[in-house]
Each structure stands twice: as C-alpha cells, then as structure tokens.
Amino acid sequence: MEWFWFTSSDYWLSRLVFQRALAGLYLVAFAGAALQFKALIGERGMLPVPAHLRRVTPRQAPSLFHRHYSDRFFALCAWTGAALAAALAAGAGDAVPLAVCMLMWAVLWALYLSIVNVGQTWYGFGWESLLLEAGFLAVFLGNERTAPPVLILWLLRWLLFRVEFGAGLIKLRGDPCWRDLTCLYYHHETQPMPGPLSWFFHHLPRPLHRVEAAANHVTQLVVPVLLFTPQPVASVAAGVIIVTQLWLVLSGNFAWLNWITIVLAVPAVDGSLFAQAPALPAPPLWYGILVLAVTALVLFLSRNPARNLLSRRQAMNRSFDPLHLVNTYGAFGTVGRIRHEIVIEGTDETVLHAGTVWRAYEFKGKPGDVRRLPRQFAPYHLRLDWMMWFAALSPAYAYSWFGGLVERLLDGDRDTLRLLRHNPFPDAPPAVVRARLYRYRFTTWQELRATGAWWHRTYVREFMPPTRLGTSE
Secondary structure, rough: OOOOOOEHHHHHHHHHHHHHHHHHHHHHHHHHHHHHHHHHHOOOOOOOOHHOOOOOOOOEEEEEEEHOOOOHHHHHHHHHHOOOOHHHHOEEEEEEHHHHHHHHHHHHHHHHHHOOOOOOHHHOOOHHHHHHHHHHHHHOOOOOOOEEEHHHHHHHHHHHHHHHHHHHHHHHHHHHHHOOHHHHHOOOHHHOEEOOOOOHHHHOOOHHHHHHHHHHHHHHHHHHHHHOOOOOOOHHHHHHHHHHHHHHHHHOOOOOHHHHHHHHHHHHHHHHOOOOOOOOOOOHHHHHHHHHHHHHHHHHHHHHHHHHOOOOOOOEEOOOOOOOOOOOOOOOOOOOOOOOEEEEEEOOOOOOOOOOOOEOOOEHHHOOOOOOOOOOOOOOOHHHHHHHHHHHOOHHHHOOOOHHHHHHHHHHHHHHHHHEOOOOOOOOOOOOEEEEEEEEOOHHHHHHHHHHHOOOEEEEEEEEEEEEEEOOO
C-alpha cells in the first residue's frame, strides 16, 4: 500500500533534530524537578503534594501520585524521566521498533504530566503545558523506521502558531505600550529574571527598542501565518521565528519557553534542503489509524483554544483539559514599568534593637546583591526565584507559600537552603527573619563605572515584619 499522501521523507532530518532536542528539554525539566521538589512540594515542603492530593480527584488532576506518594517515589519518577529523556536524546528511540519508541515517548509524557498536575503554584507556567503538548505529539511522530507523518507535522505547526500568534494578540489587546512601541523601554529591566546581557539590552538606544517591539509584532502576528504556506516559504518563516527566539534567549531567562519554541519551529523546515533521507518503509496500518485518531482528537480539542484566540477576553497560558493536550499560550500582555524585589534578611540576635545586624539571603537567579551581574540559567527553571518575582508584584501571589519559606529558613532546612545561592547563617539558623521590599533599577553607564554596581535599589516598605519560629515581632 502506498502511503505517499500520509508521510513525507522531506522532513526526516527535521524530525530527527526535533525529537533529540525535545528529549533534551525533557531532561532539563525532569532534572529540575528532581533537584527542587523536596523544599517546594515534598512531604515537608511549602505546598506538600499529599495535602494537595486530598483536595483534588484523579479526574481533575491525573497523576501517578494519586496511587502512591512519597518523596522517594517522586525522586524515582523524576530521575527515571531524566534517564529516559537522556536515552531518547542520544537516539535510543531509533534503535528500537516503532511501537517501543512510541511507548518510550508516552512514558516520558505520562511521568511529566504526573509531576505538573501535583506541582500547584510552582508548576503554573505556560511552558509546562507547552512541553506536555509537544511531548504528546512526539509520541506519534515515529522514528527512523518510518517517514514522518504529515498530519502530526501539521499539528506541530498548529501548536507553534498558537504559541506565537497567541502571544502577539495578547500584546495588542493588552498594554498600550505594545501599540505605541515603547514596552521595550522597560521590559529588559522589569522582566522576571534578567540575564547577563539584559543590562546591555536595556541601554540600547530607544529607537532600536521601538524597532524591537515592531519586529515582535511582525514575528508573532504575520510570520506564524506563513507556516501554513508551501515550501520554501514555511521554512523561511520557521527560520525567522528561530532567530527571534535566539534574540530573546540572549536578553533574559525564560526557562525553556524560548528553547521549546525554537524546537517547535524545526519540523516546519524542509530537511531535504540539508540532507537526503534514507529509503524508508511504509508505516504499518495500525500506526496510520492511530495517527488519524489522534489528529481528530487534537482538532476537536482545539475548538476552545481557537475561540480563545478570537475572544476579546483572551486568556494566557490556560489548559482546557487536565491532560494538557491542547492549550492556549501568551506572554507579557502587560509590562511593568517599575521593578520591585523582596530581600529576605535574618539575624542571630535574639533581642532586636536599632543597631541589629541583618544579613541577606541571596538567591541564585533573582536580583539581590546590587554588584552581582545576573547569571544565565535558562533553559533551567529556578522555580522559587520566579515566584519571588511574582510575590514582589503582589503579596497575593505569595500567600500560600511565603510563610512556609520563612519557617524553613528559621529552621535551617537543608533542602530549602539548597535552592539559594548564599546562606548567611552556615553554622546555625537565624533567630529572626524579616522581608523588605525594594525598588530596583539598572544603573547607568556612569553609575556602573563609579560604583561597580549593576543595580541601584531604594527601600520601599516592609514586606514581612521580623518573625521568629511560631510568632512574629
């Protein structure tokens, strides 16, 4: 039976690159989960998984952990996912029969879905759903034993279109600074986690910032439409998206959001332009039937995300089903003009007075020490650092977990301290902890030369009063 209408060898190389790169991102995600979960959602974490599981049903949040949860079992699942992702990134999926390859990708997806659905606030980011949606489609993309199925390739383009077009629409409908092209006057300074080049991006000439904003509109509102045009136009559109995302990679830390968008653009590139595919057998009938069924399912589930794109009340980063199969995306519909940061300090003095010496905890990614140049962490996701940025925007974002963080600092909890860059109390935990809110801004060229500081900060107000274990001052 001829399946020339069903598969296309022109995308053999593109599929290979996509699968290896996606597995690499899975590896980063699983490793991050394994290294950070104990303090965040472990049995003694700030938002414990067991307590969460008592509030939700398996239908509301499908997860392996409904059957059993322990920190040891969570770690086993996370490291198993990391090992499986590493194997797929190394090409293990091409060394086994098609059905086994699909099972490997399915296990990877199920393990990460189980983590996301118990992750609560710490996993409420759009790139979690994006990784799951891309990972689900990867299950049906095949391996080198068959040519890539055209229908799944089109579904990947549909996903990339929603990521980019959704982000473009939310900007046009949101902050007026996107319409008058001034958002980049502020964004590099106020974004959640600046990178080592963000200071320099912020100090680019304002006319260039306006060009950045205009180019963003073109890339997110015009270029995605071209993904559905014939080659080589679709390949050019994918290339433009890749270049734009690399620009964003240089300008800040957005976990794996930019990298997975780059990875999603790869299957839209005609791989035959770079390498000729080997002779590939026709796919088995069962595989073709399964791909058709999955395509029908995704198209059916796309109705709500499609309506959301057309809605004046467009929502960002929302899942319409508990399996995160088809979601809606968007970013930075609003851009902050002022950056606030929470600085957590402690003291070992039991009696507080005007001369009490307070020492600051330093986080790995979020700004603290004004002389410290921001580091590059993406695609790795520092979940606590990101939520500290949200907490500085409004205490409502911190209501469920900030008290637990302070309690663990007062207790000297090792798992929590491992999430930080510097613990000012290495020998014994502090007697009292407080949190203060500061306004941060990038220094000017003159200030940097004079002081060596990348940031200037000004005290705003108290965020949390001095607190001891079991009480507050």
